[in-house]
Amino acid sequence: MSNDYGIAAMQCRRAVAETGPYPDTLGEFIDCAANEHGDAILAKWLETGQTMTYSEFADASKKLASALLAQGIRKGTHVGVMLPNVPAFPLTWAALGRIGAIMIPVNVGYTQQELTFVLTDADAQFLVIDAVALPSLDAMADLPPLLDPARIIIHGDLREDSQSWEALMEAGDLEFEAPSAVSRTDMLNLQYTSGTTGFPKGCMLSHDYWVLLGSLAAHWRGAEGEVSNILIWAPFYYMDPQWQFLMAMRLGGTAKIAPRISMSRAYDYLVEEEIHYCIFPEPALKMWPEGPKDSALCLRFVSIFGWREESRREVERRFGCIARESFGMTEIGGGLMVPDDAGEKAYQRTCGLPAAFRETRIVGENGKDVAQGDIGELWVAGRGILWGYYKRPTANAEGFAGRWFRTGDLFRQDEDGFYQIVGRIKDMIRRSGENIAAQEVEAALNSMPGVIESAAVGVPDPTRGQEVKVYLLLADGKGPGDVPPEAVIAHCASRLSKFKTPRFIAYLDAFPRTVSNKIRKSDILPKGADPRVGSWDRREQRWLTEGDAAG
Template sequence: MTSDYGIAAMKARRATAEAATYPETLAALVDGAAAENGDTTLAKWLETGQTISYAEFAEASRKLASSLLAQGIRKGTHVAVMLPNVPAYPLTWVALGRIGAVMIPVNIHYTQQELKFVLTDADAQFLVIDDTALPALDGMAELPPLMDTSRIILHGGTREGTLDWDALLRDGAADFTAPSALSRTDMLNLQYTSGTTGFPKGCMLSHDYWVLLGSLAAHWRGAAGDVRNVLIWAPFNYMDPQWQFLMTMCLGGTAKIAPRISLSRAYDILVEEEIHYCIFPEPALKAWPEGEKDKALHLKYVSIFGWREDARREVERRFGCVARESFGMTEVGGALMVPEAAGEKAFERTCGLPTAFREVRIVDDSGTDVPRGEIGELWVAGRGILWGYYKRPQANAEGFSGRWFRTGDLFRQDDDGFFQIVGRIKDMIRRSGENIAAQEVEAVMNAMPGVIESAAVGVPEPGRGEEVKVYLLLADGKTPADIPPEAVIEHCAGRLAKFKTPRFIAYVDTFPRTVSNKIRKNAILPEGADPRAGSWDRVEGRWLPDEDKDAVAG
């Protein structure tokens, strides 16, 4: 009998998940986990070795909540949090959730201008800030309209006129009770998107969003076996560490929290901390040569995103774990997931099937469902997705069609019912009337031996609209002489249609990235620079001079 690729099993687990009862609020989830796990270690911060148990975490968050309440933070108060990956981050989040206040996560690396934008746009009334981030705050000529020095809570130091986070925690009362009733539909986070292509927008996310996201992540990942130790390496201002922390709670496990990702150190952390689950970066497979030490790993399940087929096979073969793709975004949380029992299907470039509480459609420009196999925009609906974008009526009008959220991502559904991402609508290269997904070109580039990572972009060209250009990051010890442009073009033959084959090729020593390690394509070149200069031109068969702005005519 032909395999159903785990579809039936996933439908059954989806039904189980949708029939389950979930905690009403973030605080209820934390208190339930503390009652069940008590003195079990909830988290360990790898940089300092500090640990905290489930019971200690619940009590500390209640104490902090009582002190924040005494300072005037109430239900609905907007509180910005600008902290690194330290215990204060999740404690502050849960404390605010206990009160019914709204957390605004802020990137610890923001400049003065970026910080002021978010504080002002989010109508922040309080700011919890680490002393290492004070230069960004001090650079402001004046505080945003709703801010005041007396409502700045400083972590990691003291300053006259501000509140001391450590003192607030120390002096709080452990018998805190919320003064206002809370429900699952109350807002918990005003979560800003990364803003790599423009000013970020604040997503209004409820308690239900986070409780479901963490609970369902545990529901799916826990099926892989006894998943207990979870590695969290991205900054807590992003959504991934937040749901991973809640997932760990739901699993009764221990979160091992690193300050940042480091490929050179990550392998040792995976072994020493006996990590069972993490989001695994594909470049690590090339950075770590296969060998006997692979047997020292304890991985049971890893999340992967956009990997090439041979890498998907390699990670499961080398590490004996389950590696599965999924699709989610800040606005909707989780939407698609590849079943654990997908078998050979898991090695294809697919994001899987709708997860619990999610409905999906693929539609054309008019909002009509496209036939299976054709490309269209993915729309998502279901329980707990974002309310909308804060103070963005135009973005809300454009981003929603009734109850459906328009993701801006292009997908197709295959004959087996699985959904495959083709690329972002805004990450499509338009050449002579043909749509080329940058992701498709990058997948072919990344599969080439000696190439660690790539970025495909469109270069304006009068005759064809755009031409494809790729930037290549080579493996350590490799140079363009080892992997010349001619070899790149040869590699594309049989893998890409000729119109998709890059015309321009360039090499980079590093890529500009967001803190979550995504390539910032709009920052690869300085603003106003000619994207063709210094590139190898396939059509002309030569390197273009750095300043030869007119070298390529229509």
């Protein structure tokens, strides 16, 4: 019997997932979990050791909802939430959801300009802000048009003209009832995406989006009871911690919440907190040498993204866990997943098969589905995807084709039906008529010892249209002398076709980042200067200087 790579089993689990039932709203989701798990520990904040049970969380969110309602927050009110990984973040989210208000998560590291943009663009009427983020607020010459000092709620500090989050929590009434009905299709989050170019766009996400995302994460990763302790270490204003928190709740498990991503502390978190599930960064394998300490880990399932084959095999061998790729976006939630029983297929660069409630197509430039094996854009449809982008009619017209969302990602489907990501439409390098996926070049570079991360970009060339230039971020203690350009070229030449092998190589101490930690490629290339200067040229076999640009 041939190996079906877990397809049949996944189809059965998908069918079960699609039968439901699911709570309609975030508040109902929380109450169902509290009724079932009561005094069990829902969350532990690792920096302080504070814990909350399911019942305590449900009650606190009701009290806060009543207090926020008294301040004038009603159904449909837009509320910025600028908090770090503290209990106030999920409690505020839950309270707003109970009212039917809309949360706008805001990065606590935003500058005054970034904060002004998001609060203004999102039409924020209230702001819940932590004391650590007040300098950015104070730097504003004027508050955004719909915001007033009296509608600023401060966590961790007291100001005469603003509200205290702690005082509101204390004053809340446990007997909360929403004055307006909240439904599953109502908006819950205005979640700003941070693409690699341009200003962020606000995704309008419903209660149904979040309930499904958290529930399905639990269904796929821990429905048999093997996962209960979940490590959350990214900031809550990003997508992943929010659905991971709901995943823990759906499983009746415990969310172990770190204050921030810390490679130096991560191993201790995994061992001391007996973590069963986390999103695992590939660089951690390089930073944690294999040894007897591996046996102390309790990992059972890890989510991985874009890993090379050797790392996929290594993490499963060392830690005895299942490591699986998936594909998702802020706009669609989960889209594709690799089955648990995928076997050898899981070690390939595949994102898997359509997840529950998802339909997928690979579409060519003519708007028609491409032949199996050909490259096209991934389109996704299904229950709970975003309404659209807030106040972005042009982006909505370009990003949707009827009920289908156009992801902007290039995919191909292999002979077994698995979807493989090729790259972003806007992240292709065009050299002498050949399309080169930057992601493919980066994957080859990232597999090289001493290289932590890389970015491939196209630079203008009068003969070929573009040439491939790569930027390298090296491991601590390593420099260009340890990972010289000649070795980089040789490494790439053994893994890539000649036309994909970089011509120009440069080294950086750090990459410019978006708020969601993606590399902002638009800021890598020098503005108004020859992008070749300061690079090692494979053809010339030397470093290029200003004199080369002038010539």
